Amino acid sequence: MLEPRPVAKAARLALAVLASGWSVLPIALVVLASFKPPRDIFAIPPTLIFTPTLENYVRLWELWPGFFDNMRNSLIITAGATAVTVAFASSAGYVYARYASRLLTISAFFMIVVRMLPPIIVTLPLFPLINWLRLNDTHIVLVLLYSTFFVSLATWIMRAFIEQIPRELEEAAFVDGANLGQILVRVILPLVANGLVAASIFVLVFAWNEYIFALVFTTRSARTTPLVISEILSTVEGVDWGILFAAATVQLAPILAFVIAVQRYVIAGLTASAVKG
């Protein structure tokens, strides 16, 4: 293989730095601002060297205790939606990878259609139904809705991964006496761990930050943190940006920690199914 020329290498590096900066800079500014005294947040020129303060976090704790209470709801709903989606997507992905029929083609089409619908279209007609089912303001309603919207994408991710596993492995397990469930759990899933993580990340990020469904279907018991952030932003007395940036940073932290923890799988997962055969 030819060594890239130094100029091309430098250009690629510069592009990579630019692309990273483009994505990271706004987030870095929010995180930095959360540690600044409020009066310095919008100073021009921006203060880059400053004494960090936890004042904004303390005030978030004091003035918006609901933010931390509701984080528990966000955790339950996100974990629930991720588990349900991955469980269904793995099973469905297996079926789509291993079987072919007219019915399956039609069902695949409908899964894609559900994904294409803008959430707001289904939200309002669903409200009376959810209310009638007495599911309003429960964790389960958001778990089901988030799963419904992401099960199609996750299914296609899992299908791509499962298709790469040689059928011979399943046949060997079958000869050894394993049933379908055992084959799925003990043979297939360990081999598609990267895909599971990749699918989980999509659901996790969506469920953690989702606003519209949470706004419509929760009131108090299942309220999630994006609703509180929206309330901090939609004040009638002027936005306290320090508190808002502190809340945004706290909201970002768990998801960032998770992605960093599983980044090895994410990169492998997102690229593994790109080339087949």
Next chain:
Amino acid sequence: MRISRRTLLAGTSAAALAALPAPAVRAQARKFVIMSHAVHQRAVTGTRGGDSSAEWKQRAGVETEWLTFGVEAVHERVYREAGLAEGGVDVAFVLERYGGPHIAPLFEDLGPHQQRDPIEDLTEIGAGMRAAHTYGTKVVGIPYRHATHGFFYNEALLTERGLTRPPQTLEEVMEYADRLSFVRGDGTRVNGFVTSMDDPSGIVDIIRGFGGDFISRDYRFVADAEPAVRAITQLRDWFRRQVLPRNVMTFKTEEVITAMQQGRAAMTNQPYGRFDNYNDPRQSRFPGQIKVQTIPALSTIGAAGGIVPAKTSVWAMAIPRNARNKELSWSFIKEVSSKASTIRAAINGNGPVRLSAYDDPRVQELAPYSAFERRVLPTAMLVLPGFEHAARAMDIFMEEVQRAMIGQAEPAEAMRSAKSRIEPLLPRG
């Protein structure tokens, strides 16, 4: 008995449905549920002035539960909850800007309640404020909080430019705005004037300062008349000469607050309640130096030193038509609307709708602007009277104003265009 797979599935589904938890609002039936913005909860239950609902809760033997949301979200929730067959909200706080005759059927008529069990001295609350939540003869809400515009100026910047007193007329505002558009010694670019552009509230003050208006109380579009066109021409001139910031078209309330706090703007028109934000040492670079007065009008309009009938907006308490115990809801409204409660709420930071609250020394001490606010309250006006398409009309108006300001159309032409687009939206005859 033979149990088929279908029977088993149907049976377990039915059992699962029966076991599902009830909606939380209904589950806590003994609680009195109030849906509002967080600011109302602080006004009613704050510690500085005291909890206006404490005694009522004891007497009524109920616990209150406040469900708070952002401004838009609270209306979206309230209207949706009120549309259900069975309701879980006992009292809701609503802003007139999100109202109109179309939402009236969702709420109880409070007129008969007032006749049967009257709130003390209700007429002390301005007629305009009460009218803001009355559609036809139906009283939908009892005013609780107002946000009325005053004229803010940064005294330090005025002094820096050799201006020793605030402007007394709109002509002086224009002169001051020019002098206050400059670059400070530390390199900070100061704009003489800023206002929010996301809705017409900031612009309408200036139009009224010229003697014009946007939509009259009898639903006529009047912003194509000469005074309004002159006002918009002035705004265009300010924009061209960068008296207004170059990015003013994107300014919402938050940007105005930041510009004033940072000293990047010298004057603005905003609700009096912003006084605390502007002078908060935590957030402002000019604490204690940003002052407020009434908005001056052109000297040729009325008596010299005349004031603009400033923009106001009014939050009111309403009872959803599906509330469980409307008598109880009314008794809560009556309690927190009393004179004593209004003063308590004002000390908790509320904009009091009763003029008498401004006479209380504690309120005067906490709100140094109370004399100005008291003066303007009787003449303050809504941006526009409520009607079903008010939000759309405001959007169109701002589109056309901005078109004129950036020079895409002459102000008169833009207002003619606004008229032709808005008139079909107005209630007829």
